[in-house]
Amino acid sequence: MRIILAAALVAAPLAAQTGRPSEAVNVFIGTGGEGHTYPGATAPFGMVQLSPDTDTGCTIRDCYGHAAGYRYDDPTIQGFSHTHFSGAGHSDLGDVLVMPVAGDRVALDPGDAKVPGSGYRSRFSHARETASPGYYAVTLDDAGVRAELTAGTRVGVHRYAFAAGRAAHLVIDLRSSLYNYPGKILWSGLHLRADGTLTGFRETRGWAPGRKLFFAMRFSSPLTDHAFVDREEKVPYKGFAAPGRGSDAVAEKLGRQLEAQLDFGRLTKPLEVRVALSGVDENGAVANLEAEPGDFDAIRVATRGAWDRALGAVDIDAPPAMRTNLYTALYHTLLAPSVWSDADGRWRGPDDQVRVATGYTVRSTFSLWDTFRAEHPLLTLVQPAQRTCDVVSSLVASREASPYGILPVWQFAGRETWTMIGYHAVPVIADAYLKGIRCFDAPRALDAMVASASYASYGGLGEYMKRGYVPIDKEPEAASKTVEYAYDDWTIARMARAMGRTDVAAQFDKRAGYWRNSFDAKSGFLRARLANGAYRTPFDPTAINYGSDYTEGNAWQYSWFVPQDQGALFRLLGGDAKTVAKLDAMFDFDNSKLDYSHAEDIAGLIGQYIHGNEPSHHVAYLYNYAGAPWRTQERLTQIVASQYKPTPDGLSGNDDLGQMSAWLFFTGLGFYPVAPGSNEYVIGRPFVSRAVMTLPNGRRFTVAADGLSEANRYVSQVTLNGKPLARSFIRHDEIMAGGELRFVMGAVPNKGWATAKAARPYSISGY
Amino acid sequence: MRIILAAALVAAPLAAQTGRPSEAVNVFIGTGGEGHTYPGATAPFGMVQLSPDTDTGCTIRDCYGHAAGYRYDDPTIQGFSHTHFSGAGHSDLGDVLVMPVAGDRVALDPGDAKVPGSGYRSRFSHARETASPGYYAVTLDDAGVRAELTAGTRVGVHRYAFAAGRAAHLVIDLRSSLYNYPGKILWSGLHLRADGTLTGFRETRGWAPGRKLFFAMRFSSPLTDHAFVDREEKVPYKGFAAPGRGSDAVAEKLGRQLEAQLDFGRLTKPLEVRVALSGVDENGAVANLEAEPGDFDAIRVATRGAWDRALGAVDIDAPPAMRTNLYTALYHTLLAPSVWSDADGRWRGPDDQVRVATGYTVRSTFSLWDTFRAEHPLLTLVQPAQRTCDVVSSLVASREASPYGILPVWQFAGRETWTMIGYHAVPVIADAYLKGIRCFDAPRALDAMVASASYASYGGLGEYMKRGYVPIDKEPEAASKTVEYAYDDWTIARMARAMGRTDVAAQFDKRAGYWRNSFDAKSGFLRARLANGAYRTPFDPTAINYGSDYTEGNAWQYSWFVPQDQGALFRLLGGDAKTVAKLDAMFDFDNSKLDYSHAEDIAGLIGQYIHGNEPSHHVAYLYNYAGAPWRTQERLTQIVASQYKPTPDGLSGNDDLGQMSAWLFFTGLGFYPVAPGSNEYVIGRPFVSRAVMTLPNGRRFTVAADGLSEANRYVSQVTLNGKPLARSFIRHDEIMAGGELRFVMGAVPNKGWATAKAARPYSISGY
Structure with a gap:
């Protein structure tokens, strides 16, 4: 039938x-409220998320609201940077900030949003701002520049129309970042190559310690002059000066607080800037730039087509507000896990080593505690199976490159952040396999799943395996961990059984029932237990605290987590x-x-x-x-x-x-x-x-x-x-x-x- | 005939x-006085120079005397690190310091040399110290350890005999460095792999900004425990904790002030530690380690053989002191330029990009202002031609990878330091070519020489090309630069003529005479001239100052520099x-x-x-x-x-x-x-x-x-x-x-x- x-x-x-x-x-x-999304330009699952940052000069606490760089209520734009998370609760990125500046005076600091003209930032108005998938445009009122952004997979393209007669400049501020704080930028570099390509890199710590990102940038008009500036104060010993001073050509600058001022003179047509990223090296960024040729309009049209195809997986008839909500929701689900490997397949793994992926595209930005629930299952319905296989192959390859030998937990830019709990790459892989998606190496994947579920040092897993629950006096958030592990274990058992690995299935079927060991039938709540078996007291099912019995929640929410x-x-x-x-x-x-x-x-x-x-x-x-x-x-x-x-x-x-x-x-x-x-x-x-x-x-x-x-x-x-x-x-x-x-x-x-x-x-x- | x-x-x-x-x-x-040599173990031109550091905890000024890590007069040894310059007047390196510690208490700071027992450093005596090419041994009195070192090309091997019954430990101090100062260490990492290999890296700034070095380490006895420690204080934001606490396995640590404590328990035989370096990545270091198998004695014997063959290029009959002086001199000439590429040919260039060298071994540590004079010419007589071709091919490849497009000036670890003056890679190449050494690409080499001699931004070259001399009001050390450029130019002309490139020869023959433009026949001295043509006054032929008319010298020395x-x-x-x-x-x-x-x-x-x-x-x-x-x-x-x-x-x-x-x-x-x-x-x-x-x-x-x-x-x-x-x-x-x-x-x-x-x-x- x-x-x-x-x-x-x-x-x-x-x-x-x-x-x-x-x-x-x-x-x-x-982009307002609590969503933490960004309005800028990106292709489906693109490595580049080119978007305005309205503020980055914040301390860690203040940064939460600017996790995606842009807040709808902000009055100024600080610049356009190339990487953003869509909706992360923690943050980082905001790499390679570019800001157009017009006129004879070029400020090298963003300035105070409350004091117009105090820096390179510019006021803007939503009335002169428009955006759609793969395209963003705004008028920078102070700079007198119409700014447009678009993006391909590994390429972002800027188009800046300067007011007639005003000298055109760009400021590249490698100091700028999201969740910035003193000491975040470990090292950075700028290179002006003989062919006019600007390449560079930045190494940062913070959420992902030791993250490396490389870029390459080409311009539609030649530079008339440039300056590379190191803004770091109090460097005890800088070594000897490289060639180039004053108006001489400066080919390279290395440092921790770098900026570039690029001058283009008075332009008769808009300046286009093509920027590619790479996680591998600067040559990789150049190759990625060349792998996606085309000017602003060509990239814009191609990416709009890609979005129409991706969003066209569903044709929705619904009341207008709901239709907008649903298409926007679908758009948001098609942003991550984003591309991480270079066009030639090279990628940098969690051990900082560069490898070559063949037969799949490496993806990163895995917010797995969130996305195992519905984001990844949705991709199996609205995206080609290869997309899910890219995800699974990337997870498994990451595990094999991991210093810990386990699957990603919360990973971006190829690096582990150890954020949130569980080993929820496991249900993502199991869901794919059990749905019949097989364009990945299942035995290697199962091996990775078992390894992740058996790594005793991770999140109380040793205790969990020994006792059947995570004891709260040995490990924080023990109640949440116990039930999430048990669910993940159930998916291992399901996949193992489907693969005929009944030994593994039996082991993890047993563990799938461990949620019971932390469930207090008397109170009717999931509760954290001590190593001696007693439930921890005092117990308040409404309490929400970091490092408590639960993870970002309390007994009310967590007591329902037994999906299996x-x-x-x-x-x-x-x-x-x-x-x-x-x-x-x-x-x-x-x-x-x-x-x-x-x-x-x-x-x-x-x-x-x-x-x-x-x-x-x-x-x-x-x-x-x-x-x-x-x-x-x-x-x-x-x-x-x-x-x-x-x-x-x-x-x-x-x-x-x-x-x-x-x-x-x-x-x-x-x-x-x-x-x-x-x-x-x-x-x-x-x-x-x-x-x-x-x-x-x-x-x-x-x-x-x-x-x-x-x-x-x-x-x-x-x-x-x-x-x-x-x-x-x-x-x-x-x-x-x-x-x-x-x-x-x-x-x-x-x-x-x-x-x-x-x-x-x-x-x-x-x- | x-x-x-x-x-x-x-x-x-x-x-x-x-x-x-x-x-x-x-x-x-x-190793005493002003020599700045080190007594440790190295193979001819080896990438590894494994040698004791008697002190590294010094400010920049104090560091001068410890440029090679070891000073003969010092009473204690702080540890054994893997990279050293032989006789540099400026310094860096001292990478991956290893120190054996015995007993139950393991200090993680070196302590005060004047206060025995205040740290992991140990007193030693020259009476219980011996060394010869490729071998060093000393008794660490405080630790009660007999320490021996040997080295292959990319491998250093330690052997530590602990006193019976005392627990054996190693401290790996990635904070330690030569010419150390606050902020020098940009980033570092430690990884304990599942097979027991310890790998890691360090990125530093200072003399060579952004230098990267990777290592891999294996032990003859298994670890009984280990701890990776980040000693950095006041990190505003560290991200989330990785798995592993207390006695749990810690697989990785990233930070700016890292140390490892490795525990081996009570050993019944000496502990051997095999360490390989790489400039490419940690996997490269592992591969380099595997490319040179063999235990301490095997490596020691092989390297002694290599030294006997290299030193055996000359059989000397001379009075004993002179014979020792001359063989030691020959030994010192066979240390640099040292190997820089990995065993598989990969190497990291001055643009921080990794390339693969085929047909030659990439070498670095080019102190060219010094070594063009007699060191490189000597190698053409006592070493196979391929050694000089390695040098020339490395110089040319470096130039092609240089952000500046010019040949190395003072380069180590693949990176340019811009130390001293001139473009003295040029006479090194010309000397080789004119002596009939042709196992390199001569047209590419000549192209590199001309490019280096024409880079206007470098050291007043633009002015030199325009005026026929470097004017002191535009560029410091102008007199020295003028005569050194003129000599270098002469060697370009010589090589170009031999290649039939009479156009280039004519151009540089003319420049070879530019020394005359800075020579004051009236005073009989080479002198710095102003842009207006006048000699700068006051003139004191005995004055020696930084940034003066001359480079590390005065008119007395420099007035003789017209070798051509x-x-x-x-x-x-x-x-x-x-x-x-x-x-x-x-x-x-x-x-x-x-x-x-x-x-x-x-x-x-x-x-x-x-x-x-x-x-x-x-x-x-x-x-x-x-x-x-x-x-x-x-x-x-x-x-x-x-x-x-x-x-x-x-x-x-x-x-x-x-x-x-x-x-x-x-x-x-x-x-x-x-x-x-x-x-x-x-x-x-x-x-x-x-x-x-x-x-x-x-x-x-x-x-x-x-x-x-x-x-x-x-x-x-x-x-x-x-x-x-x-x-x-x-x-x-x-x-x-x-x-x-x-x-x-x-x-x-x-x-x-x-x-x-x-x-x-x-x-x-x-x-």
Whole structure:
């Protein structure tokens, strides 16, 4: 039956839609509030994220709000730098800041945003700012320059139109960075090559200690003069001076606080600057620059096409605000993991060694604690399988290059940051394998997964393996670690069994049950235990503190994290009714006496449900497991309405490299991967009247919602390919076969749909 | 005739000598006084110079005396580090300091040399210290450890015998360095690999900004425990902690002030530590380690063999002290330029990019202002031609990788330091080419020479090309630069003409005469001129100051630097008699009222002749050009007796990477290359009764001195291959043909020998 369907479902080109998909994106969503997104130019998964930085001169604490460089409320732009995270809760990057300056006086410091003219920064207005995927433009009022940005995969292109008659300059400020602080910049360099190419590098510490980035820059007009300046004071010993002084050519400058002033004279046409990055070396950056030829307009058109193709994986029919939210969400999910290897395949690994990747593109920027949940599962539906295989091969190659011999935890620019907890590269790999994606080396991957789950020095794993839980007196955040390890272990077991490695499967199946060892049935909460077996006291399920029993959360959020065995959890909680009551208690909790302002990334609160951070993300879907899918539908309605808007402050929390957006995208379509590795998506309710996915295998899968309206927020009926679907989940293979998932929406709950045990989503003990 | 001779002269193995040549070397010569040599273990031209550092905790000024890490007078050893310059006047290196520590308490700071037990440093005594080429041993009294060192090309091997029953530890102190100062260490890393290999790196600034060095280390006994420690205080933001605490395994540490403590427990046999270096990356260091297998004894024996072969290029019969001096001098000339490329040919260039060298070994540590004089010319006689081609190919490859597009000036670890003046890679290359050494790419080399001589931004070259001299109001040390450029230019012209590039030859022949533009015939001195043509006043021919008219010298020394045209210079000075009188005035100058203590490297004074620094090195030979070779013989007797001793303070100045030693070696054999590029050696007087050189072409050239004694210090008669030699120079091809240069020595000067114009050494205007 499926085979017969398949032929009919293989996609023909979609009929012309109303406008390009890229036009439905609002790249400013998340640039205010807590979203930490950036509005600048980037290609899908591009190595370059060329975006305005409105402020970087901040201490570490102040930096949080400027994690992506740009804040919508800021009045000035400091410059345009080439690397940014989309929605990270911690930050770094902001590399190779370029700022156009016009006139005879060139300031080399950014100056005070409150004092116009005090530096090279410039005021700007949103009225003269526009942006879309792969393109950003703004008028720099003080400089009198129209600035445009676009980007290819490893290339960013600037176009600066200077006012007629004013001398054109660029300032390259290698001192500028996000999460900057004294001593961050370890070393940097500028080289002006004989052919006019400017190359350079920067080594920094901080979030990723010893990170190296190289660049190459070419200009559409020749330099009339240049100066390389070392702004570092008090260098006890600088060595001997290199050739070049005053107006003489300076070929090279090395130092810790470098700037370049580039002069172009009075130009009769806009200045275009092509910049490529490399993680390998300056020659790699030059090669990357040459691998993507073309001027500003050519790169802009090519990248717009790439975005239209990528976003065109789904054709969405929904109310305008929701359509914008969903396309923007999809856009945000297609930014990371970003390209890290050079065009020739060379890449720098976590051990700082350069290797060559063959058969795949190395990717980095892995915010895995966030993205294992929905971001990576989404990519298996909207991107070619090779994209996921790039991810898996990159993870495995990184592990093999890791000084620790384990998979990435939170990695960018090829380097490990040891941020957050778990070994969540594991569910990403298992999810891919179990979905039948096999363009990677599975035995090597399983080996990497087992190694990561067995590295005793990491996050209390030694204790976990010995005792069946992480003891809080040996390791902070022990409760969260215990349950996340147990889930990750379950995905290892699943993949190992599918590979016929029953030895590994048995070992990790056992560990998958270790969540029980930290669950206090008496209080009904996951709790941290001491090495002596006792639960740690005092216990306050609302407390959120760094280094506490939990990770960026408390007992309310973390007690629900058993994706591999929700049924067993719910039995511990006393059954369906008590579970529903406890879920309700979470959402309806009265926070009025609580203050979480000390904790970063605790935003988007609905009672003790915290949508702005990931531990809550699957919780609204759990009513399904207790036989009350209509309650899930209600909660999703509540969350979507309160947590997402098509405005700069439209994300209630950090987008976390696409996870917040992936949640919305799945939820908008009506289902969500509560347990990656299960090959099931739990059905919620759709927020689109129709969405047609063109799947990686070329087939089409349609979601339709008859009668959808604000009032009709409940699912009355569901059919899959015309047949009633009595269960509250759908399997991955059912989607990949192509077909139609059709909802009939109603104003009142259908409390009889999918309530039976067998109709509920996967759970070990439920089957 | 020569052809017939050749067959007879092709070398058969020499009859067994009395002892190995390496046994004649006293590696402690120069480790006291001003020599700046080190006594540690190294192979010929080895990348590794594994040697004790007696003190490194000094400020920049104090560091001068510890330029090579070891001072013979010091009472303690701080540790054994892997890189050292032999005789540099400026310094750096001292990388990867290793110190054995015994017992239960391990200090991580070196402590105070005056307070025994205050740190990991240890007292030692010369009575329990021994060293020979490729081997060093000492008893560390405080640690109770017998320490031995040896080295291969890219490998150093330590052997530490701990006292029975005491726990064995090593401290690796990556903070330690020569010419250390706050902020020098930019970044460093330690990695403990799963196979037990310790790898790491260090990036430093200072003399060579942005220098990178990588290492790999393996141990004959397994680690029982280890700790990596970051000693940096006040890091504002360190990122998140990597796995491993307390007794857990720590796989990696990155930071700016790193140390490792390695524990081995109680050992029943000596601990051997094999260490390889690389300028490329840590994997390169591992590969270099594996490319030279073998334990301590195997490496020691192999390197001793290599030294015996290298030193065996000359078989010397001389009074014991002189024989020691000469073999030690030869040893010192065979240390640099040292190997820089990895075993697989990869190397890091002056632009920090990694390339692969094929067909030659990349060498670095080019102290060219010193070594173009006699060190490089000597290598053409005592080393295979490939060694010189390695040098030339390395210089040319460096130039092609240089951000400035010019040949190295003073380079080490592949990086330019811009120390001293001139473009003296040029005479090194020309000397090689003109001697018929052709295993390098001559057109590329000539291109590099011309580029270096035409780089306007370098050292006033733009002005020099425009005006015919460097004006002192535009560029410091203008007088020295003018004459050194003119000489370098002459060698370009010579090589270009030999290559048939008459265009280039004509251009640089003209420039070779520019020395005249800075020579004040009225005062009889080379003087600095202003841009307006006037000589700068006040003028004091005895003044020595940094940034003065001259480079590490004054008018007395520099007025003799016209190697390409001494005849013309002497005519300017008023002819032979006046020249001889002026030379005598220099040597016999009364310094009693002068104080040069402010100037480094001004040592070894004989009047205004300063043997401790290079500008004087050719001067004693200039009497020959004025028809008074017996005066040269007298001065050489005077210099050798006063400036060289077989004792730690036996060098009167910095050995300067072999130049001081090369002077002695040539002089000891009776001739010296006053003008490299002329293919002539000026005859002085021999200090050996017999020396047999086995030349690179396999032939033998013998120097014999009949009747040599302290009294018989004059040359009475000279024959070449049995025929009287009436001229005071010998040509390179005459040496390379093999044969015998025989002197008959006498107690009184032969004032009639080689006085005729035609009998004098090469001079443009003299021919």
